[in-house]
Amino acid sequence: MLPRLPSTSRRAALYHSSATTSAASRQPQRRRPEFTRDEVPHSGRTAAPERRPRVDIPDRSGNSRFSDGPPRSSSFGERRPSGSSHLNDRRGAPRDRPSYRADSSVGDRGASRTNFRRDADRRDSPRGASFGDRSSSGNSSFSERRVAPRDNPSYRAESSYGDRGASRTTDHRADYDDHRFSARRSSTPILDPRTPPRNPLVPASSPALSLDSAIPTYTPDEFPHASTDYDNPEDADEFFHPLEPVSTASTPKSASKSAVDAAGSFTSPPLLPGFVASLKELLGPSATPTPIQSLSIAHCVSPASDVGAPQGWKQFLLASETGSGKSIAYLLPLLQGIKIAEGAEGVSAPVAPTGPVRLYNPRGLVLAPTHELARQLAVTAKSLLHEVKLRVVCTSRANGATPLADPSRARAGGTASKMAEMVGNMAMAPDGTMQVKKSAHPVSVLVGTPMKLLEMVRGRGWDRAIQEEKAGNERGVYEELKIRRGRDKVVHFGTWRAKPELGLANVEWVVVDEADVLFDPDFQETTRTLLADISAARGHVLPPAASEAVPTTLAQAPSTRALSSSPVDAAPPTSSTTTEPPTTIDYPFHLLLTSATIPKSLAAYLAAYHPRLVRLASPRLHRLPKSLQTEYVAWTGGRKEADVVRRLRRVWAEDASGQNASAKEGGEGGKVQKLSQVLIFCNRSTKAVELAAHLEAQGIKCAALTSRSAERGRGSNRHLAAFLRGPRASPPSPHSSSTDPATPTAQLADPKTTPHVLITTSLLSRGLDFSPAIKHVFIVDEPRNTVDFLHRAGRTGRAGAWGKVVVFGKMKGRGAERGREVRRRVGALTK
Numbered sequence: 001m002l003p004r005l006p007s008t009s010r011r012a013a014l015y016h017s018s019a020t021t022s023a024a025s026r027q028p029q030r031r032r033p034e035f036t037r038d039e040v041p042h043s044g045r046t047a048a049p050e051r052r053p054r055v056d057i058p059d060r061s062g063n064s065r066f067s068d069g070p071p072r073s074s075s076f077g078e079r080r081p082s083g084s085s086h087l088n089d090r091r092g093a094p095r096d097r098p099s100y101r102a103d104s105s106v107g108d109r110g111a112s113r114t115n116f117r118r119d120a121d122r123r124d125s126p127r128g129a130s131f132g133d134r135s136s137s138g139n140s141s142f143s144e145r146r147v148a149p150r151d152n153p154s155y156r157a158e159s160s161y162g163d164r165g166a167s168r169t170t171d172h173r174a175d176y177d178d179h180r181f182s183a184r185r186s187s188t189p190i191l192d193p194r195t196p197p198r199n200p201l202v203p204a205s206s207p208a209l210s211l212d213s214a215i216p217t218y219t220p221d222e223f224p225h226a227s228t229d230y231d232n233p234e235d236a237d238e239f240f241h242p243l244e245p246v247s248t249a250s251t252p253k254s255a256s257k258s259a260v261d262a263a264g265s266f267t268s269p270p271l272l273p274g275f276v277a278s279l280k281e282l283l284g285p286s287a288t289p290t291p292i293q294s295l296s297i298a299h300c301v302s303p304a305s306d307v308g309a310p311q312g313w314k315q316f317l318l319a320s321e322t323g324s325g326k327s328i329a330y331l332l333p334l335l336q337g338i339k340i341a342e343g344a345e346g347v348s349a350p351v352a353p354t355g356p357v358r359l360y361n362p363r364g365l366v367l368a369p370t371h372e373l374a375r376q377l378a379v380t381a382k383s384l385l386h387e388v389k390l391r392v393v394c395t396s397r398a399n400g401a402t403p404l405a406d407p408s409r410a411r412a413g414g415t416a417s418k419m420a421e422m423v424g425n426m427a428m429a430p431d432g433t434m435q436v437k438k439s440a441h442p443v444s445v446l447v448g449t450p451m452k453l454l455e456m457v458r459g460r461g462w463d464r465a466i467q468e469e470k471a472g473n474e475r476g477v478y479e480e481l482k483i484r485r486g487r488d489k490v491v492h493f494g495t496w497r498a499k500p501e502l503g504l505a506n507v508e509w510v511v512v513d514e515a516d517v518l519f520d521p522d523f524q525e526t527t528r529t530l531l532a533d534i535s536a537a538r539g540h541v542l543p544p545a546a547s548e549a550v551p552t553t554l555a556q557a558p559s560t561r562a563l564s565s566s567p568v569d570a571a572p573p574t575s576s577t578t579t580e581p582p583t584t585i586d587y588p589f590h591l592l593l594t595s596a597t598i599p600k601s602l603a604a605y606l607a608a609y610h611p612r613l614v615r616l617a618s619p620r621l622h623r624l625p626k627s628l629q630t631e632y633v634a635w636t637g638g639r640k641e642a643d644v645v646r647r648l649r650r651v652w653a654e655d656a657s658g659q660n661a662s663a664k665e666g667g668e669g670g671k672v673q674k675l676s677q678v679l680i681f682c683n684r685s686t687k688a689v690e691l692a693a694h695l696e697a698q699g700i701k702c703a704a705l706t707s708r709s710a711e712r713g714r715g716s717n718r719h720l721a722a723f724l725r726g727p728r729a730s731p732p733s734p735h736s737s738s739t740d741p742a743t744p745t746a747q748l749a750d751p752k753t754t755p756h757v758l759i760t761t762s763l764l765s766r767g768l769d770f771s772p773a774i775k776h777v778f779i780v781d782e783p784r785n786t787v788d789f790l791h792r793a794g795r796t797g798r799a800g801a802w803g804k805v806v807v808f809g810k811m812k813g814r815g816a817e818r819g820r821e822v823r824r825r826v827g828a829l830t831k
């Protein structure tokens with residue numbers, strides 16, 4: 001019988017599983033469609049965004065591309081009576097609307113109950129964890145949510161963060177704000193931070209496009225609240241701030257400093273020559289390591305003798321600001337460690353030849369919260385392997401890094417993909433039998449979401465077996481199964497219970513990217529179940545605490561919390577007391593965790609269960625990149641979509657006049673050569689789709705990608721190709737004249753015909769390396785908390801390139817208090 005997982009694990013599974021998964025189509029995924037909808041084959045419920053007929057009315061400058069269209073009914077920015085926010089209207093939405101049905105269904109899954117508890121906790125909190133979560137702002141959406149009746153389905157939709165994905169998790173983390181973690185932030189820089197480029201914004205006007213002066217804009221300095229209370233611990237208490245750039249009980253400070261100095265460049269040794277060559281090809285011949293990469297090379301890249309040792313598995317946390325090169329920082333030790341181990345032990349010799357033979361027996365796993373990120377990471381890893389030969393495969397279909405990259409094959413589905421994978425590795429032996437090709441290099445590294453990997457370990461449908469068992473009888477089974485969609489709804493004909501295809505006995509390296517999400521209360525059990533499975537496959541059964549819920553406070557974590565005897569039934573931590581100390585978790589593999597934000601909940605968990613973990617942190621951890629400007633835009637009081645359109649026009653007008661860095665990059669003499677792309681973040685999927693429809697109606701071509709978008713289920717990142725950085729990155733020089741191959745100039749010529757705007761939610765806020773052509777990030781809904789803001793804003797201004805985050809909000813009148821809170825917290829991040 002298959003082991004039964006805790007309910008939250010099964011819920012989290014839904015957010016990770018791919019289009020081929022049966023688990024992904026289960027009902028609980030509706031609770032967080034941010035990571036779910038696109039990962040399942042969709043029924044007709046996933047409607048494409050409605051395209052409104054384009055209205056082509058010339059604007060003041062006579063350019064019809066950016067014209068305002070007639071007003072249309074929309075919840076985005078629609079004025080509400082009695083000063084209530086737009087979110088309030090959702091409470092009255094009809095229940096038969098697909099999104100509401102989906103979200104409201106969480107009520108009977110227990111998920112919303114958890115959120116209610118958390119909301120209740122927040123209500124009792126002396127200070128709001130999220131932006132604007134203030135009891136005084138009675139008309140804010142947060143206040144409305146708190147007081148909404150529990151049985152109101154729309155309220156459940158709101159309170160359960162139905163489509164918010166990562167941001168939802170950060171909200172949960174924010175609930176830990178009131179718990180103090182006894183640490184202070186680092187004040188010792190390791191390396192000189194990258195010199196920020198000069199702000200190229202100079203006053204000028206465009207003959208072609210006129211600047212719109214109707215929108216008052218502000219800089220942080222104009223606000224008394226901005227950046228004034230930075231040193232107040234109250235302002236920084238969402239995060240864990242390490243004492244030292246390298247903090248651990250076992251690493252001497254002096255040794256680490258000299259090691260970091262030695263890692264001031266990409267050299268061999270310590271790196272293998274092939275990696276140095278690939279890095280120069282990828283980043284440019286004069287590229288030097290970023291601070292976090294220096295730390296990683298100094299501490300994580302091991303000499304050959306260390307790698308593969310039965311004892312002394314390393315545990316590292318790599319923490320640095322967005323766009324600072326963490327991917328390469330953890331890929332280098334991972335790939336080099338595996339390459340050295342393969343050289344010593346042979347390519348396919350298993351380290352621990354236990355368990356059944358499986359199709360994939362990788363030595364390394366990279367876990368990411370979304371398939372989009374997993375695909376991009378797989379491509380990045382491949383770009384480091386032009387000289388050093390290792391095989392990296394993404395678990396998502398058509399990941400662009402394998403022979404399955406052909407989109408026609410991707411459409412064939414998982415079975416065809418597996419067949420291709422298998423056939424590609426097989427050859428006819430003289431005796432007529434099929435054998436694995438000797439030349440075929442086995443897969444060394446698998447990149448995927450924890451749930452997808454878990455499915456590959458246990459077989460697709462393993463969680464469904466649990467469901468069947470629960471149903472108890474034939475009729476019950478049918479009733480449970482008939483609600484499923486996609487492939488799985490063919491109950492007796494589908495291949496939903498595919499055989500396991502991933503063996504874990506060889507895994508020596510595990511990277512957990514966006515660790516704060518994957519160890520979030522909603523995801524942690526899936527993540528940790530996978531880690532426990534790896535340990536078990538390697539002959540090391542973990543203590544029960546290894547699958548227990550993350551302690552929410554330091555007080556709960558180390559010594560005052562009862563440890564469950566069963567990983568399956570582990571209950572969330574309570575305030576019940578016991579003096580039993582925590583059980584240290586020692587995984588029998590190297591573990592690299594990484595994130596741009598380390599909430600105190602994660603820090604508490606790591607302190608309790610991984611005391612030997614070495615924390616490597618860059619000097620600007622939990623700050624905005626220095627090359628990133630912040631601008632606040634006040635709603636004018638009219639329709640919010642119109643304000644967004646005006647600011648968009650202004651971006652392109654600035655491009656045209658050479659004010660933005662992007663315009664200078666494209667042409668000569670500051671004349672406009674290309675227009676920059678803009679990434680817009682909304683808090684809700686519905687809002688993103690509505691805004692996209694409005695922009696289209698205004699003649700601004702745009703793409704909207706939410707968890708419900710059908711494109712996500714197609715198994716590739718092609719729908720994002722115009723916005724993501726291409727596989728071959730250009731050197732990060734803000735004043736360079738080079739263009740990024742992923743965004744050719746021709747593609748950026750006309751926002752009317754080519755999408756220059758990508759509208760999304762927090763779904764795409766994590767980890768993705770967007771094109772340098774995205775110079776502006778618009779945050780049109782107030783961010784819920786600092787974590788959310790940091791990740792959204794960090795999609796631009798990457799690797800030292802110039803970028804600007806434009807935060808829309810109310811500046812005066814009722815509801816302005818929340819905007820002030822946003823500006824105060826954002827101002828604290830710019831120091």
Ligand SMILES: Nc1ncnc2c1ncn2[C@@H]1O[C@H](COP(=O)(O)OP(=O)(O)OP(=O)(O)O)[C@@H](O)[C@H]1O
Pocket residue numbers: 283287288289290293320321322323324325326327328595596725729731732766767768769794798799
């Ligand atoms: N040493 C370097 N010099 C110049 N550019 C670099 C260097 N290292 C990485 N980059 C580039 O910086 C960009 C951002 O890198 P990466 O995506 O790894 O950042 P990150 O820290 O993981 O960001 P996030 O926190 O958003 O996930 C990439 O385009 C990468 O090619």
